[in-house]
Amino acid sequence: MATTLIFPTKPELVDAAADQLIGAISDAIAARGVALIVLTGGSNGIALLEVLRERSTEIDWTKVEFFFGDDRFVPTDDPDRNVGQAGEALFDHIDIDPARIHAMAASDGEFGDDIDAAAAGYASVLAAISPGEASPRFDVHLLGMGGEGHVNSLFPHTPATAESIKIVVSVDNSPKPPPRRVTLTLPAVNRSRQVWFLVAGADRASAVAAGVTGAAAQDWPCAGAHGTEATVWFLDEEAASLLD
Numbered sequence: 001m002a003t004t005l006i007f008p009t010k011p012e013l014v015d016a017a018a019d020q021l022i023g024a025i026s027d028a029i030a031a032r033g034v035a036l037i038v039l040t041g042g043s044n045g046i047a048l049l050e051v052l053r054e055r056s057t058e059i060d061w062t063k064v065e066f067f068f069g070d071d072r073f074v075p076t077d078d079p080d081r082n083v084g085q086a087g088e089a090l091f092d093h094i095d096i097d098p099a100r101i102h103a104m105a106a107s108d109g110e111f112g113d114d115i116d117a118a119a120a121g122y123a124s125v126l127a128a129i130s131p132g133e134a135s136p137r138f139d140v141h142l143l144g145m146g147g148e149g150h151v152n153s154l155f156p157h158t159p160a161t162a163e164s165i166k167i168v169v170s171v172d173n174s175p176k177p178p179p180r181r182v183t184l185t186l187p188a189v190n191r192s193r194q195v196w197f198l199v200a201g202a203d204r205a206s207a208v209a210a211g212v213t214g215a216a217a218q219d220w221p222c223a224g225a226h227g228t229e230a231t232v233w234f235l236d237e238e239a240a241s242l243l244d
């Protein structure tokens, strides 16, 4: 059962999610010695990292591992890279071992322009950190969402959204530019203990309603994303406007 948390404005929803994430990181470290957090791009996901930067003394960065739900398969210094935006918002300003930041490969990275090798490479990274399993049980997987319900780079009516086995896939014809991306799949997302959506704006209201009430994932990919322990929607009032 999903939980909806509704805030008057977008900055308030971001502040609340950041506050709860600091608590979730602390809880995960207390329970298992490490916090495994999946980051998202988009304005809310990056704004949340800016709040973590302001509150960085509250987190033990030696016990957090960061992953990405998706990234754009473009050159390393392209401003579209989620990991680059996350660096500017947070990583460049805190004392964290770069080995704890698990970025997806760029198109000029270790796999060159081979996007399928980049996706397989990230699957190997996830498998290596979770011996005996295909991917970790992330503590929190953050998700932004588009107006048509896409999460990560899982767009409606696409093979990536339909993927039921692989943990990471490539996308070479994203309907939203840039066209080439690497993304975690729904089977990867759904191994997370908690899945948190960060969504603001009236243009997202239909997708929020579909996601919260449980539509078909092929029509509304957000509806296919669930945590094993909790699924939480952080919403502003506009995004929540079509909920009962």
Ligand SMILES: O=C(O)[C@H](O)[C@@H](O)[C@H](O)[C@H](O)COP(=O)(O)O
Pocket (backbone or CB within 6 Å): 040, 041, 042, 043, 044, 045, 144, 145, 146, 147, 150, 151, 152, 153, 176, 177, 178, 198, 199, 200
């Ligand atoms: O895939 C992309 O090209 C976008 O970055 C997208 O996935 C974004 O994360 C969401 O649309 C949420 O964005 P907001 O947080 O700005 O609503």
